[in-house]
Amino acid sequence: MSRTKIVAGNWKMNQNLFEGKQLVTDILKRSSNLSENVKVVIAPPFTQLELAASQIKDTEGFYLAAQNCHQEKAGAYTGEVSAYMLKSVGVDYVILGHSERRQYFGEDETLLAKKVNAVLDAEMKVIFCVGEPLEIRDANTQNELVKKQILGGLFHLDATQFEKIVIAYEPVWAIGTGRTATAEQAQDMHAFIRSVIEEKYGNDMAANTTILYGGSCNPANAATLFACPDVDGGLIGGASLKADDFDAIIKAAF
Numbered sequence: 001m002s003r004t005k006i007v008a009g010n011w012k013m014n015q016n017l018f019e020g021k022q023l024v025t026d027i028l029k030r031s032s033n034l035s036e037n038v039k040v041v042i043a044p045p046f047t048q049l050e051l052a053a054s055q056i057k058d059t060e061g062f063y064l065a066a067q068n069c070h071q072e073k074a075g076a077y078t079g080e081v082s083a084y085m086l087k088s089v090g091v092d093y094v095i096l097g098h099s100e101r102r103q104y105f106g107e108d109e110t111l112l113a114k115k116v117n118a119v120l121d122a123e124m125k126v127i128f129c130v131g132e133p134l135e136i137r138d139a140n141t142q143n144e145l146v147k148k149q150i151l152g153g154l155f156h157l158d159a160t161q162f163e164k165i166v167i168a169y170e171p172v173w174a175i176g177t178g179r180t181a182t183a184e185q186a187q188d189m190h191a192f193i194r195s196v197i198e199e200k201y202g203n204d205m206a207a208n209t210t211i212l213y214g215g216s217c218n219p220a221n222a223a224t225l226f227a228c229p230d231v232d233g234g235l236i237g238g239a240s241l242k243a244d245d246f247d248a249i250i251k252a253a254f
C-alpha cells in the first residue's frame, strides 16, 4: 500500500501575522526530522501564506495549504483570491468543500467542481472535504450524502486528475464540538469512500487515495483513529493551533 499519510492543520480564521509566525516556528521546532511517509500540511489564512511558505521551505515533509480559492483565474471579484495567485506564493494544496464553506457561504457541488478544476489547472492538489450533519447521521443516511458530495465535486475528473485529490471526511457534528467520531464510525465511512472511488476509478486508485479524518481530533484520540486501516491521517482544527498538541497528533501518524 503506497498511499501517503498526511496530518494537516486547518487554522480557519485564527492567528494574526505575528501569532501565526510564532506558531509555525513552534511547530517546526517540535516536528522537524519527520520520516518520509508522513506529510505535514499547514493551512493558515491567506494573510499568512507567503510568510509561512518562507518559514517551511527548508524543512522536509512540510507543505502549505490555502483554505479556499475562487474558481476564476482573475477578474472583477472584489475580495477574492484565485488558485493562480495561491500557486505563486508557494501553496501546494487547497482545502475545498469544508462544511463551514458549504454552510456559511452556500458552496454547492456545482461551484466546488469548478474550484477543484481551478486548483488542478494551477498545478496544486486538493484536500476535498465531505461529511454529514447530525440529522443525516441520526437518520443513518450519511453514506448517501457523502457519495453525492464526492460524485458532484470530484467525479468529473479523469484518472490523472483524480490522483491529485486527498479526501477529508469531517462529520459536521464532530467539528469543534469535542464529540469525535468513534474509530469504528470513521473506519466504516473511510472504507465506504474507498469503495465509491473504486467503482469509478478502479482498485488501484481506491487503494492509493489518501483519506483523512477531521472533527475534534486531538492528542488523546489521534492514535486510535489513525490506527484504522482506511484512515490515513487527519485534518485538524482547534488542536492545530497549539504546537504541542499538533506535534503529538503528527507523531501519532507514524
Ligand SMILES: O=C(CO)COP(=O)(O)O
Pocket (backbone or CB within 6 Å): 010, 098, 170, 174, 175, 176, 177, 178, 214, 215, 216, 217, 235, 236, 237, 238, 239
Ligand atoms: O474542521 C476541522 C478541520 O477542518 C476540524 O475542526 P476541529 O478539529 O476543531 O473539530
